[in-house]
Amino acid sequence: MQYALMIYTEPGYFETLSEADRAEVRAGFDALAADRRRVVGAQLQPAETATSVRVTGGRMLITDGPFADTKEVLGGFALIEAANLDEALEVAAAIPAARFGGVVEVWPVVAR
């Protein structure tokens, strides 16, 4: 099965970490990038750089920023292939954001 791991982080949190913790965070994301179960993924630019688009009555409405306004913002995502939810949860738990003030959501992907 494929799962989308949505990685939410608190902006500025990384900067508050010690050098050792920062090294651990980088190593954790490197490990995810190298994981053979990862199909695709990306780290996102800060939320201030995001733009929302919606189309009503044929007109494109453009607004600044992401839709949600919470403390934690979407900081990246990964699409992974896993045997079942338990394996997907394990991959998610290994993502540094899960233990450094963020959260990782695990969503099953619609099979096509």
Next chain:
Amino acid sequence: MLASLVGYLHDFDKAEEATQEAFAIAAERWPASGVPDNPGAWLVTTARNRAIDRIRRERTLAEKIHLLPVPEAVMDEFDDTAIKDERLELIFTCCHPALPLEGQVALTLRALGGLETAEIARAFLVSEETMKRRLSRAKAKIKATGIPFAVPAAHLLPDRVDAVLAVIYLIYNEGYSGRVDLAAEAIRLGQVLAELMPDEPEALGLLALMMIHHARRRARFSGEDLVLLDDQDRSLWDHAQIAAGRAALDRALARGGHGAYVLQAAIASLQAAEPIDWPQVAELYRRLADLTGSPVVELNHAVAVAQAGDPAAALRAVDRLDLDAYLYFHSTRGELLRRLGRDDEARAAYRRALELAASTAERRFLTRRLAEL
């Protein structure tokens, strides 16, 4: 039977359909051909074969279902031992923490306890429609999100066993407050779990805890009134069940058990003895408090210290706790103050407890205590 089929087919709806079909076939054939030697195995095998036929048919239509490679089942094999016990896998599926807790509880009762949806609905005081939705939401999530039908890997097992124990204990506690059938159902589930995981001391500990508590249920109320442990009529206790609970506790201890359920069972066992060894009870509550960090356990520890003969030390411990919104904090303070001869303060504490009392039995008990002062 349902549990075995769900575990085998990894699909709740198919298992329910196949079970119904097998019973229908039996109703048709048995009167003519006679009841087979092993009716249970016959039904399971028949249901499996029906389900396999159905899956094969559906596969040719669409390949959307991906189940296990379907093993060959032979109609003539009515050997009980050949039917693998899939209940353990199923317990872990039903109690998967990715499911909402109420869904875990309902699924466990439906798939493992074999309760009808209507019975579960009645036990939780919701409409059958609501319970049906709750069950189908949980089943849909299992399917859509790929919750496995498997015993978790060793490194995940302790946490997941905890989740299973929590669900069973939750079912028990629902029954503890009056609906006795749920408590008995929880004990049955506890027995199944202890059987399937014989080396898991906490499973035995939970079973022992539930049995020893349940054995005293008839003595806990006198009409509408709550009866405290001290005043309970011990002839109303189910002594055989207490003995069975203690046997489970001994097995847990023999396996090195020292977790929260084992400790609580040991406390319950001591409290069912005559006379009660309160210093030992206090010691066990101390360990339980260290383990859980729970102020409610600290409160119980203080009660045991008072029963062991030191109400002043108990009151000092209670006054350090931050439990102002908790009924038993105030009723315990009231009791300790009364024993220390501080009647005015005792009255104030009981009045505060009365404000927080939710059930009639609690209010009546506290009103009586106040009147006695």
